[in-house]
Amino acid sequence: MSEIDVEAVEEIDDDAVPMGVDAPEYVLYGGKGGVGKTTMAAATALASARDDTATLVVSTDPAHSLSDTLESDIPAEPARIREDIPLYAAEIDPEAALEDGPFAEGGGVGGAGGALGGLGGMLGGDDDEMVDPLGGSMPGADEAAAIRLLIRYMDDPRFDRVVVDTAPTGHTLRLLELPDVMDSMVGKILSLRERMGGMMDNITNMMGGDEEVDPEEGLDDLRVLSDRIEQLRSVLQDPTQTDFRVVMVPEELSVLESERLLARLDEFDVPVGTVVVNRVMQDLTDVADVDADWFVSPDLDDCEFCQRRWSVQREALSRSQDVFRGHDVRRVPLFADELHGERALRLVAACLEE
Secondary structure, eight states: OOOOOOOOOOOOOGGGSOSSOOSOSEEEEEOSTTSSHHHHHHHHHHHHHHTTOOEEEEEOOSSOOHHHHHTSOOOSSOEEOOSSSOEEEEEOOHHHHHTSSTTSTTSTTTSTTSTTTTHHHHTTOOTTSOBOTTSSBOOOHHHHHHHHHHHHHHTOTTOSEEEEEOOOHHHHHHHHHHHHHHHHHHHHHHHHHHHHTTHHHHHHHHTTOOTTOOHHHHHHHHHHHHHHHHHHHHHHTOTTTEEEEEEEOSSHHHHHHHHHHHHHHHHTTOOEEEEEEEEESSOHHHHSSSOGGGSOOOOTTTOHHHHHHHHHHHHHHHTTHHHHTTSEEEEEEOOSSOOOSHHHHHHHHHHHTO
16 A cells, blocks of 8 residues: 655635535434434534524434534533634433423423323333333433423524434434324323223322322423424424435445435435435545545555445445435545544535535
């Protein structure tokens, strides 16, 4: 393999990277774990804020890496992290979110004195998973609490654009299923209360519930949350408001995962505007109009390893035509260095907004 001398780039020509983002007010990055969703979200938010657009980037992934990517301490509640541009960020803490709202311990929906009256635990549910008393599991309370915070942030008038780094694929799909699950749960609880009368209150007391808690209040909390999640789903289904971007890498398993995600999103009528292919072994100038001197290209002429990896990627990309069909496709090259900090993220943004 031939050696390449590379001179570090300390400055970035502002004319070579985007100022602003051509996207609606909500941009969500989804896909399997480890494909680079956090990097894409951070790059998009940075480019958006550079156009003086008040932008919030929020991570719902429990395995947070937004702080590392942006090289800044990211709080659990939205806070401005840059003085020169209106960039805000938050990493949702599901455990902290459980302490507030309808899923708080001891009240609301999931607590011993709430609408379930402790039946979840009796029927085999863990503290972190609420169980429908008439069969079927409801998504974990921590997930629902995180979603409730996400809805709040997306409605926050401080922000003109919200960029979301979603949790891996399965969690994103559960978010879309929540309204139907909750509607079914509310109906079953109401039917159970009508048929069992005061027995539910007795069970509540047996489980240590507070006699002063009104079970209907817990149901009202559940209904409100269900309505709010339904509103969120409506936003996700509106391409004038939301650009859902699927992130993948040019490998067979990632292609298959992306196909499944696109199919499921289609079932929920969530349009996908963009597919991002990350870590492609191509020259930076092949995917963005920026100076080639900024990038260490794979040596596809003399490096056998590079040649073989590019062959594998080309094969995966050739099988990705169904994934790409009908979408804007953006390619982000494989970088030699870790992607964190403004210099790298602005290069990624140049690829995404090309």
